Amino acid sequence: MCATRGNSVHAVTRSTLRQQIAGALRDEVLAGRLRPGQEFTVKEIAEQYGVSATPVREALVDLSAQGLLDSVQHRGFRVHEFSVTDYRAMVEARGLIADAMFSGLGHHAPADPGRYLAVRRRGEECARAASAGDLNVLIGYDLRFWQELCALFGNPYLSDFAYRLRLQSWVCSVPYLRRHGDLRGRLWTGHGALIDALTQQRHAEAQAIIAAYNADSLALIEELAGPAVR
Structure with a gap:
């Protein structure tokens, strides 16, 4: 039971962190601090926020699903350029x-x-x-x-x-x-x-x-x- 509870807490914490990172990056895009076409890697974002790569990667995938970011093969992510x-x-x-x-x-x-x-x-x-x-x-x-x-x-x-x-x-x-x-x-x-x-x-x-x-x-x-x- 203890192990299950611990895993559940860890999953919730990671999910919350994922949402927080996604929200922070979304705000950066809306504020113009992350500009259209700007590229970055999971490692760069993880270091910027002082967290592990996993919730960062999940947050970036979420923002990609929302159409705000593009995945760039072997290079990371790029802020989507709308016309x-x-x-x-x-x-x-x-x-x-x-x-x-x-x-x-x-x-x-x-x-x-x-x-x-x-x-x-x-x-x-x-x-x-x-x-x-x-x-x-x-x-x-x-x-x-x-x-x-x-x-x-x-x-x-x-x-x-x-x-x-x-x-x-x-x-x-x-x-x-x-x-x-x-x-x-x-x-x-x-x-x-x-x-x-x-x-x-x-x-x-x-x-x-x-x-x-x-x-x-x-x-x-x-x-x-x-x-x-x-």
């Missing part, structure tokens, strides 16, 4: 998810306004960060906002896919956004309006808000990327 074309496809996919959530799955949306309170508070934090042009704060709150909002519709598979797509969208757009400098007035602050529409069961309005947001986001990234991508 504006990729971003266009992501925005299209985000629109399809919104259509599914707010129309086809609309009957799964909670009618009780109280169910939206936590998501609304998260949205308020997003709007404040966006208004201030604080990208670092915005990304964290935004990911949680959409994850919690999608979860209210009761389909965990849709929620997981939407989160992964949201994460990839940020990773793709961050290099362009960080070149801009002052982002005040350029980032979306419509989280509250979206929650208002959903709370009042105005799903068509919610779809329109998301469609306008996606169009503005794509236009901004295309603008920042320059005419060569059009």
Whole structure:
């Protein structure tokens, strides 16, 4: 019994460490400290965090499965390089998810306004960060906002896919956004309006808000990327 318990504790500890490393590296990519195309090895990351190679390798495999890293044979890993074309496809996919959530799955949306309170508070934090042009704060709150909002519709598979797509969208757009400098007035602050529409069961309005947001986001990234991508 003792041996089994010890193995279980070791497995949990390693799993937690794996998640912590994956989260830390994901934050490094989102912050722009790990740049698109940058390569590194398992050994380098293990030495950086002072841990063994096994949880690092597992964390890197997890991030590869999320589409954030590429495995480079005999060399390690590389931060995936997304293009504006990729971003266009992501925005299209985000629109399809919104259509599914707010129309086809609309009957799964909670009618009780109280169910939206936590998501609304998260949205308020997003709007404040966006208004201030604080990208670092915005990304964290935004990911949680959409994850919690999608979860209210009761389909965990849709929620997981939407989160992964949201994460990839940020990773793709961050290099362009960080070149801009002052982002005040350029980032979306419509989280509250979206929650208002959903709370009042105005799903068509919610779809329109998301469609306008996606169009503005794509236009901004295309603008920042320059005419060569059009």
